[in-house]
Amino acid sequence: MRKVLWGDYPAAELRDLAARDPIVVVPIGSTEQHGPHLPVQVDSLLVAEVARRAAERGGDETILVMPTIWTGLAEHHMGFGGTVTLDYSVFHALIRQVCVSLTRQGIRRIALLNGHGGNIVALQLATGELAREIPGVVATATYFLLAEQRFAGILERQDGVRHACEAETSMTLALRPDLVDIEAMRTVDAPAEGMLSPGFHRWRPIEHWSDSGVIGYPPAASAEKGERLLEAAADAVRDALVDEELWTPPAAQVTV
Amino acid sequence: MRKVLWGDYPAAELRDLAARDPIVVVPIGSTEQHGPHLPVQVDSLLVAEVARRAAERGGDETILVMPTIWTGLAEHHMGFGGTVTLDYSVFHALIRQVCVSLTRQGIRRIALLNGHGGNIVALQLATGELAREIPGVVATATYFLLAEQRFAGILERQDGVRHACEAETSMTLALRPDLVDIEAMRTVDAPAEGMLSPGFHRWRPIEHWSDSGVIGYPPAASAEKGERLLEAAADAVRDALVDEELWTPPAAQVTV
Amino acid sequence: MRKVLWGDYPAAELRDLAARDPIVVVPIGSTEQHGPHLPVQVDSLLVAEVARRAAERGGDETILVMPTIWTGLAEHHMGFGGTVTLDYSVFHALIRQVCVSLTRQGIRRIALLNGHGGNIVALQLATGELAREIPGVVATATYFLLAEQRFAGILERQDGVRHACEAETSMTLALRPDLVDIEAMRTVDAPAEGMLSPGFHRWRPIEHWSDSGVIGYPPAASAEKGERLLEAAADAVRDALVDEELWTPPAAQVTV
Amino acid sequence: MRKVLWGDYPAAELRDLAARDPIVVVPIGSTEQHGPHLPVQVDSLLVAEVARRAAERGGDETILVMPTIWTGLAEHHMGFGGTVTLDYSVFHALIRQVCVSLTRQGIRRIALLNGHGGNIVALQLATGELAREIPGVVATATYFLLAEQRFAGILERQDGVRHACEAETSMTLALRPDLVDIEAMRTVDAPAEGMLSPGFHRWRPIEHWSDSGVIGYPPAASAEKGERLLEAAADAVRDALVDEELWTPPAAQVTV
């Protein structure tokens, strides 16, 4: 198996790797409530695993995976405890300085791989703001949206990832069954949908939609399903990463 | 016709209106290139008009419309000239201080009505950040997304709003035909789609998709269609604004 | 009549105009209480009109007028309601990014035309701070100070502009008589002077000087007088704008 | 002679003095070029001396003088060397934290006494911004403007203070004759006026007006005149400080 974790290498080898124009993936998760049955590390655990698996199947491309940024925008989960949250300005500054550190080493292809719904708009915005400043390309995606179609063929009770749901519970069962409370998983009461409204958008805490902090159907989870989801996610991320179009340099110059 | 513009009232009347728990709409547009045939004020012109029309049909609700914020996040249009753009931090700070000024006067229902695609994620983020700080509710929507279904029944060559397109050109023709270059409108060369990619998201200037700065099909525009679109948008915004659910106070208290 | 509003042009024409070294005027007003008889938009309405008229009589010079920045430093008016105010840091950042957007397009002559007393020192300071950073020249003036001598020959009860006074009421009567409460205008009780003290300067809310929020003598206002004031202001602004000395480039280099 | 310098007291005595509602004066100068004949400390030297003399003649009022803030906004003097300059944001933050430190000790009357023209608008702005945040009153004045009429009766070749001029040179001769280059003082070439223009305001370095960095007429300076100016300034500052109107608490509450 390839050694893909940035942290596992000595600096001199990273200098050599940097010279080969690698893709560097920064996994970005969260530490936040995931219902009564899942540990608060779920988003960070899963995105790190997906990033690692995607990198290992990089083929001709060298893909390296940074340590995981384990906190993002999770204010809407604060009411349940166990959660750490950042303001956008700090989240943006942290990601910016990680990217700047990498580009100072010659890295020109950075993928901010996200695993937490609350980070999505923040990362879209941050990617745009970094584009003006940072040499090379900084791209972002959320692994479970990249894998949406693949996941639809695996999940039985949901058509996509919700929160602490069939999908996230399955993947956690595959990786850390010791951290899943099976009894709570089977009995948790949760709505099928939430956190989205038609019409005007307004910030709401997750308890507006769900008393348990869960959205989706955890009882349908299984470790076997989780393994398939992780593999599907890794494939989806890998495919998206090795798309040459993604990394073409920006147009030669801005007219104005 | 009701007097709905905040700026048209003397202060004492606004104090009285504030005591009646009005909805205050802040139209947010942009000043940016809109192809060879449309003036750079289009986004601001249209969102202000939609806001005004929606407020005038407020029924039992008092709806007031602030002056238009005429610049937002438009870096991707800078290459064509004519464009003004703000960083998110300044855009956020400006909106925040407008909202704070309103809430200091007792306003508890603020709707940030957007008319520019580039502002969407910024406003979602800003609304979330303001929620922790500002009493009452700050909500946001983009008028052409609120009216998406209504627009689909009116547009002939597009299934939604693009950029300087059949829809925006039609509405500008309805309001300011003197500012539309009909010859350029008929001959402009533009792709049907753009500014969206599958896979990883990466910031790109609009010239990546369109040499003319237009996305969609302007030649299909007409003033009559524009008037219907404006009315449909006003209806959609009004309906969304008077939804009581939107303005229910947040849950009594955060546990943590 | 010349087309002078930036927002009325398509981007390609603005690119062409930018190549001709135009003067770009940014009108800066306020949204704030103007006594019981005038709407809160007065400062923004008037400065935009003066800017437009000045630009139209630009002669050999191409003068373009940006949309109006409709909020500034108006904390001292907050007590009356109807007012929106910005901190200096946000006001400065907003103006800075408008100026940066313009200079990125090749604009080298920017005039920040002010219509609100509360913005004067802020704009002097901001102009100084922008000078170090921005190519070209950023200048500022308050239209009613530029026109002070001309106004003195027109006003009957004041020797200059006060607040919601003979002058501002007259100009609003000339432009938007529908928004003036004539009864309130005739009966308003206001001191002749205010907002200035000998000795040490100390911030005070306007109610320290005036119970009505008015300073000056509104009953003397008339639409005819207002039209003369607007013309005089436009002349004064035009004359100041076309002064070549104003736009000479800064000295070749700073020694230190 | 009273002990008036804050720094000369032990903390316990300052606690006692704070309980007596003293006026605390913060002298604010600059370190900047003052022509070929004067040292760069002039503005700081003079404002500190005026503050001390004013405090010593406080009568029934206890007036204390902080150490001098010896750097302000002096970008326009940087071209001559010897100068230190701050951005407004840092200048504001520094003054704010000095004021906050004082108000935490119960001080409710703070006078920012200025001695440098480049600080005037910055201090007016800062005073306004501090008013919303800080308990008590923060006021500002420039000593040579407070003493304008008194100075007019003493100066022979100028009607007010310019830069490194008859007035500043005289006062420096009175205090530190060892630091004045008499030969250079007698022969310096300088315009009578500068740093002010009619029409639009635009930042310019002082060399735009004066090759020597001096504005005014230094050869007319004398130590005797300087002593009279210092006494006049101290009287003017004292009179302005002990004006009860200056320190009346703000109106009981803001309506909005």
Add this chain to the structure above:
Amino acid sequence: MRKVLWGDYPAAELRDLAARDPIVVVPIGSTEQHGPHLPVQVDSLLVAEVARRAAERGGDETILVMPTIWTGLAEHHMGFGGTVTLDYSVFHALIRQVCVSLTRQGIRRIALLNGHGGNIVALQLATGELAREIPGVVATATYFLLAEQRFAGILERQDGVRHACEAETSMTLALRPDLVDIEAMRTVDAPAEGMLSPGFHRWRPIEHWSDSGVIGYPPAASAEKGERLLEAAADAVRDALVDEELWTPPAAQVTV
């Protein structure tokens, strides 16, 4: 073995634990060059391990360990590649928001356990700044300084921890022998001391002292020694954490 990792718990259990006044340890490491023989994750790996071991032996105290902050102030290592560095303002903001998230959940005892020399002064400063703002106590220590005496009895060639040295190499050998390049470890050329100078302090990159990026004597490292160092560090950290004096609330109130 106790479950001590915050991320391993579901939110509801963390709420219960928070009610028992736990000590929460935030391990803070770095991602930076550690010579030719060690991976860049060393500081993060070791501090996380020491924190976990210390928490497991907490006795009557409940000690929880947050995920590791894996980047700090490492500018001086950037020259070797492989390194990520933050400015102090971002480092401080990140730690502040983690602490605020914890205190919003009722946590009142937070220990910032550091494993990287470059973070020491930053954490001392940050701890002071947080003290004024955050309820409860935020304390900081660097594990290898806490364990200095214990380490002295174990190390053979150094009297304390240097960089990528006998101590750090030993501990990495104990935990991740697969990531140590034994050949490079045996042959690396490094000075015994560095990064400290008598007299004035001046920032210098580590290459000023060491061509290899190592300071100390790695060839003396062994896994067995590493295990002893980790145990000693865990004991030292545990002892310091359970010191009641550390967590006594601040004095009842500040006089001023």
Add this chain to the structure above:
Amino acid sequence: MRKVLWGDYPAAELRDLAARDPIVVVPIGSTEQHGPHLPVQVDSLLVAEVARRAAERGGDETILVMPTIWTGLAEHHMGFGGTVTLDYSVFHALIRQVCVSLTRQGIRRIALLNGHGGNIVALQLATGELAREIPGVVATATYFLLAEQRFAGILERQDGVRHACEAETSMTLALRPDLVDIEAMRTVDAPAEGMLSPGFHRWRPIEHWSDSGVIGYPPAASAEKGERLLEAAADAVRDALVDEELWTPPAAQVTV
């Protein structure tokens, strides 16, 4: 005696001196409680004196001394009154702009000479942050640490400087005996040590250690001892300043 104070020179001479690559010393003190017997200016008074004396004995080196920054990080003294304190961000920004002003004039050797314990870590951090941005070398030291060994031979009851102690009281007696309360000096009750703890570091106000605000043994102070301490400090600072190694340019370039 050499003229060493920056403020004593006219600008043109400072330009000439700048061309000779001088060392510029910025004395940084504090305004803070120093027990019942010493004035609050002690740290600023002493560091300015030491800087001046060191500069006067510069030998072949030209050493210039800036005015003293008289406020730093003194939150821990606020409880006693008389104290002014800055946040680190403001302290850093102030020092940064002083350094930038100097480097714009060609100064390449700047020594931030500190006289207050609370500033030590802040200055170490700031020096590191400035190194990346500012041309030349910015170094820092605290005079009483530089002179530690010399002081040990002079002090009778302490082995180093504490707070308002034998050393600081002696030096103040040497310079300003009129500001020392001899009776209070003889009777003050103070612990021998304080402000340092083994184990975890936690911010504490000075009253945690000392009811009088003093640490050390003031009754042992004398003016004669103070003069010897000042001379020893000046020697130590001078020796450290003229060390060529301190000012060697940074290594030619950073690899990454």
